[in-house]
Amino acid sequence: MQKQFKEFRSKPAATWFTLILLFVLFASFEAFITSCASRSSPSGGEKDTLAPQLDTSFPPNQTIHFKSPSIRLKFEEYVDLKSPQQQIRISPLLPDDLEIIGKGKEVLIKGLDSLKENTTYIISFGAALADFTEGNVNKDFKYVFSTGSYIDSLELKGRLHDAYTGEAEKDMLVVLYATDRKSTRDSLLYKVRPEYYAFSNELGEFKMTNMRSGKYLLAAFADKESDFKLNANAVKMAFWTDTIDLQPDSVYAYQLFSYDPTPKFRYINARHGALGDITFNFSAPMDSAFKVEVLDAPQDSGFFKLGTERDTLYYRFRFKRDSLNFKINYDTLFVDSVISIRLREYDEPKLKISAPVKEFRKNDTVFIYSNLVIAKWNIDSTAFYTPKDTLKRLPLRDSAREKRWFYAPPHQSGFSLMFNKGAAEYSASNRLKDSLWFSFELKSGEDLGTLAFNVSADSALPYILQILKEDDSPYRLIPFTDSTTVVFKNELPQKFKAFLIRDLNADGKWTTGNFLEGQQPEIRIPYTEELEIRANWELDLDWRYRSESINNP
Known part of the structure; x- marks a missing residue:
């Protein structure tokens, strides 16, 4: 072994140089081959901004008398299919989903064994078709074919907006059902898949192409289960009231309103x-037939409070337990059922008092707020300061909101409030910890403004003028026909929002739609100009609105 080692060490330097040179050449060649085999963007030149374009297809696009069980598409560059099962869709729908296979520059579509006779089909790629290097998407690519002797060419387009907010509806499924089906109109959306469909874009626009003539039901809904069916009664939807009759040489454009x-x-x-707060939740405003009763609470230690939207009921309490039992009753759904609610441990928050609005007029109510329901005020720890006097004056409880307190008008001047430590208490161990000082300023004369808002609409229709404050809190709700005038007299400077509601059922409030009854939602139209009251200004504004029927394209 020692002899062999010596012989190895004694090899000439030239031999070592030759071995190293061969190794370096081999490594460089391997790196070159690897770089050539990798698909990547070139280091120089302009960036590729073009989406993949079709080179050839078999059968060709726009084929008639189509009989092939599959379609092979070849593009001009390598393609990357993004979510093909969700993005690539065929219309009219087939009983089973398409099988999509992408490889290199080609896309293979299988699953065409159940095509109907004399029918035009459109395969839309959505946002699935992107180039491999830069991800440029071809959103407009469609493959069209017909099993009959011609390609249907009728088109239908439209827009979809929320009836109340006016916002465009994005990604909502818009559907057409042939009305010659055996299923009734009421059951079409729930039981069968549509003949034609499209999805609304970010502007609420939708378009269907290559349709055959005939009579159809037009609707739209949020397809939460991705099965092209309306799966629940409470899903957001829209519909066209009348049957649509599609005929050649006509243009069809529809405005749908969702609800x-x-x-x-x-x-x-x-x-x-939350601490001292149990919430009962309902699917809709609380029915008067629903009854709930606490079973094992100390007497006069809690109370029930209905939420402002009436779809929640609160039980407020001030004692500690591991659990509470309630008896609930609602006609025949459940009779005297008892539910047990396990109470959680919550840290008691520090009692806080706030006064967000510091400016008022002579006849305004001045509010203060607390984060907890105040059990008691200590009048000796409070002070009410006016320019002339110092008074002991406690705020009054607001019966509508148990965490809101107020000082009633009229007010002769501005005033300040001093709440010293212990002025208010939630419990014996949770009193106001820090002294608070609030100053309120009385505004009058040149501090205020006046605005006359004149609104006119179609005299034959009932309307509601809805006015909201800038934070969307309600200000006024005025039913009228023909015209009305709202006068904001001697108001504090502020901005408002105004809306018109087409009060179709003349009930004085906004009403949603009902597909089964053929009732459209009432449309809410915004006033798009500035509606602002400015100090020491008197303004006159006019809003003349002329409606357009929602049931005409």
Whole structure:
């Protein structure tokens, strides 16, 4: 072994140089081959901004008398299919989903064994077709073919907006059903898949092409299960009231208005979500037939409070327990059922008092707010300062909101409030910890402004003028026909929002739609100009609105 080692060490330097040179050449060649085999963007030149374009297809696009079980598409560059099962769709729909296979520059579509006779089909790629290097998407690519002797060419387009907010509806499924089906109009959306469909874009626009003539039902809904069926009564939807008759040489454009249907009332659940607060949740405003009663609470230690939207009921309490039992009753759904709610441990928050609005007029109510329901005020720890006097004057409880307190008008001057430590208490161990000082300023004369808002509309229709404050809190709701004038007299400077509601059922409030009854949602139209009251200004504004029927394309 020692001899062999010596012989190895004694090899000439030239031999070592030759071996190293061969190694370097081999490594460089391998790196060159690897770089050539990798698909990547060139280091120089302009960036590729073009989406993949079709080179050839078999059968060719726009084929008639189509009989092939598959379609092979070849593009001009390597393609990357993004979510093909969700993006690539065929219309009219088939009983089973398409099988999509992408490889290199080619896309193979299989699953065409159940095509109908004399029918035009459109395969839309959505946002699935992107080039491999830069990800440029061809959103307009479609493959069209017909099993009959011609390609259907009728088109239908439209827009879809929320009836109440006016916002465009994105990614909502818009559908057409042939009305010659055996299924009734009421059951079409729930039981069968549509003949034609499209999805609305970010502007609420939709378009269907290559359709055959005939009579159809037009609707739209949020397809939450991705099965092209309306799966629940409370899903957001829209529909066209009348049957649509598609005929050649006509243009069809429709405006649809979406709405959230009123769900049937049902009790959902109850939970202890905050300190001293159990919330009962319902699917709709609380039915008067629903009854709930606490069973094992100390007497006069809690109370029930209905939420402002009437779809929640609160039980407020001030004692500690591991759990509470309630008896609930709602006609025949459940009779005297008892539910037990386990109470969670919550850290008691520090009592706080706030006064967000510091300016008022002579006849305004001045509000202060607390984060907890105040059990008691200590009048000796409070002071009410006016320019002339110092008074002992406590705020009054607001019966509508138990965490809001107020000082009633009229007010003769501005004033300040001093709440010293212990001025208010939630419990014996949770009193106001820090002294607070609030100053309120009385505004009058040149500090205020006046605005006359004159609104006119179609005299034959009932309307509602809805005015909101800038934070969307309600200000006024005025039913009228023909015209009305709202006078904001001697108001604090502020901005408002105004809307017109087509009060189709003349009930004085906005009403949602009902597909089964053929009732469209009432349309809410925004006033798009500035509606602002400025100090020491008197303004006159006019809004003349002329409606357009929602049932005419």
